[in-house]
Amino acid sequence: MDVQEQRNRERDLIERIKGGDADAYMDLVGAYRTRLFRKACSILNDAEDAEDALQEALLTAYRALPRFRGESGIYTWLYRIVVNKCRDHLRSRKSGSEESLELYQPLLSDDRVAVEKNVELSDDAGYLIEKVNGLERKYRQILLYRYYEDFSYEEIANLLQVNIGTVKSRLFKARELLKRSIVRNGRGEDYFSAL
Amino acid sequence: MSQEYNKYKPTDYVEDPELPLAEVESQLGPEQLKTARRSRQLDADLKRAFAELRAGTDRPLDGAAFDRRLREAIREPDRGEVVYLSEVRRREVKDRLREAFVYSEFRYVRYGVAAVLVAALLSPVWMRYLGGSAGEEQIASGELALKSAPVMPGAAQSEDDLAGDVMAPPEYSQNQDRRLEQPGVDAADVQIRILEEKLGRARTDSEKLTLLRQLEELYQRAGDAAKLAAVRESIRKIDR
Numbered sequence: 496m497d498v499q500e501q502r503n504r505e506r507d508l509i510e511r512i513k514g515g516d517a518d519a520y521m522d523l524v525g526a527y528r529t530r531l532f533r534k535a536c537s538i539l540n541d542a543e544d545a546e547d548a549l550q551e552a553l554l555t556a557y558r559a560l561p562r563f564r565g566e567s568g569i570y571t572w573l574y575r576i577v578v579n580k581c582r583d584h585l586r587s588r589k590s591g592s593e594e595s596l597e598l599y600q601p602l603l604s605d606d607r608v609a610v611e612k613n614v615e616l617s618d619d620a621g622y623l624i625e626k627v628n629g630l631e632r633k634y635r636q637i638l639l640y641r642y643y644e645d646f647s648y649e650e651i652a653n654l655l656q657v658n659i660g661t662v663k664s665r666l667f668k669a670r671e672l673l674k675r676s677i678v679r680n681g682r683g684e685d686y687f688s689a690l
Numbered sequence: 691m692s693q694e695y696n697k698y699k700p701t702d703y704v705e706d707p708e709l710p711l712a713e714v715e716s717q718l719g720p721e722q723l724k725t726a727r728r729s730r731q732l733d734a735d736l737k738r739a740f741a742e743l744r745a746g747t748d749r750p751l752d753g754a755a756f757d758r759r760l761r762e763a764i765r766e767p768d769r770g771e772v773v774y775l776s777e778v779r780r781r782e783v784k785d786r787l788r789e790a791f792v793y794s795e796f797r798y799v800r801y802g803v804a805a806v807l808v809a810a811l812l813s814p815v816w817m818r819y820l821g822g823s824a825g826e827e828q829i830a831s832g833e834l835a836l837k838s839a840p841v842m843p844g845a846a847q848s849e850d851d852l853a854g855d856v857m858a859p860p861e862y863s864q865n866q867d868r869r870l871e872q873p874g875v876d877a878a879d880v881q882i883r884i885l886e887e888k889l890g891r892a893r894t895d896s897e898k899l900t901l902l903r904q905l906e907e908l909y910q911r912a913g914d915a916a917k918l919a920a921v922r923e924s925i926r927k928i929d930r
Contacts, residue, residue: 517761517764517765520764521757521760521761524760525753525757528751528753528756529748529751532749532751533744533747533748536747536748536749537747542749542750542751545749546751546756549756550756550759550760550763553760554760554763554764557764614743614746614747615746616739616742616743616746617742619735619738619739620738620739620740620742620743621739623735623736623739624739624740624743627736641736642736642737642739642740643740643743643744663702663705663706664705666705667704667705667706667729670729670732670733670736671725671729673732674728674729674732687728
């Protein structure tokens with residue numbers, strides 16, 4: 496399904512939801528549930544809390560859908576609601592326990608990948624992610640949107656409130672900085688020796 | 691050269707790894723080509739690395755159960771934050787209780803205290819239940835006596851009158867209830883008193899006649915000859 500087809504399908508589902516069809520809402524969010532849950536887990540670092548936050552966010556979104564004007568894509572709209580709901584949960588943890596805040600502090604910066612010790616990654620993947628973590632925040636963030644969260648250029652543009660051209664050139668710049676980091680402070684030219 | 695190419699400048703092909711490079715290779719300088727190729731390699735490597743990370747960190751979500759809960763939540767009327775807040779409060783109370791009773795060093799003492807408190811709370815309810823069932827029997831027998839009292843044929847209002855609720859003012863009903871509650875008072879005596887009071891307030895002859903006939907029946911059953919004679923005299927006077 497191409498982007499236009501997907502847009503049309505979503506528009507159709509949204510119209511049905513506004514007409515009171517709750518099943519259409521399940522169809523609409525079903526396509527994004529896994530990605531949204533991943534995002535909630537990455538912020539809250541607890542599957543149960545993430546599930547609660549996602550549930551609340553999707554309920555909030557359902558109630559707010561009549562006010563959705565379609566200026567941004569539905570996914571980025573849902574994504575923002577989920578992120579906000581997760582932040583509410585973090586705030587309630589903060590008021591509940593200082594210790595838990597400390598525990599989640601590294602994730603609060605939001606765009607640095609905290610790889611858990613029990614996650615096994617290949618050497619290449621681990622190396623590359625470590626290099627991404629070493630980049631300036633602006634570039635790290637856009638690489639994570641693109642490669643970890645799997646956002647399209649358009650979705651990233653929407654989230655960052657910039658145009659698609661800016662997204663492409665910032666991504667290009669991020670890859671260039673990554674490349675430089677690999678060549679100068681990492682594996683050197685060998686990394687690209689096949690080219 | 692394809693139509694696709696016309697939409698983009700050569701630099702777009704350098705920057706965007708999603709665009710097919712093969713078609714424009716001849717248009718790019720060696721340095722541009724090298725940059726474009728390395729960018730594409732990094733793009734592919736990053737996709738692989740993060741896919742690996744996702745596979746390692748993704749937590750399982752029971753989609754069917756999640757959807758079922760969401761569907762139920764959607765059906766609920768919108769109560770804003772109330773539902774969420776009450777849920778949080780409920781959890782907090784539960785956690786505190788668990789903390790106090792399950793994990794505490796003095797949990798057995800607390801179990802004992804809780805048991806005593808529950809017993810103290812429940813005992814009045816239990817006593818009331820025990821006392822209440824006996825009281826119910828008394829009332830039931832009283833009602834039975836009232837209902838079994840003889841009613842003159844054709845006296846359409848008599849049942850309502852005996853129940854004391856339709857015609858009588860509220861304070862009258864209350865008095866009647868109090869009388870019924872007094873121990874040792876015969877239901878027939880009470881009925882007689884009620885009818886006598888009603889007779890005192892009766893205005894029309896037909897009303898008086900109905901009450902007198904009911905009283906006649908009751909006096910006869912009670913063996914009160916003097917009152918029976920007086921009632922019959924009154925009936926005769928009205929009939930005339």
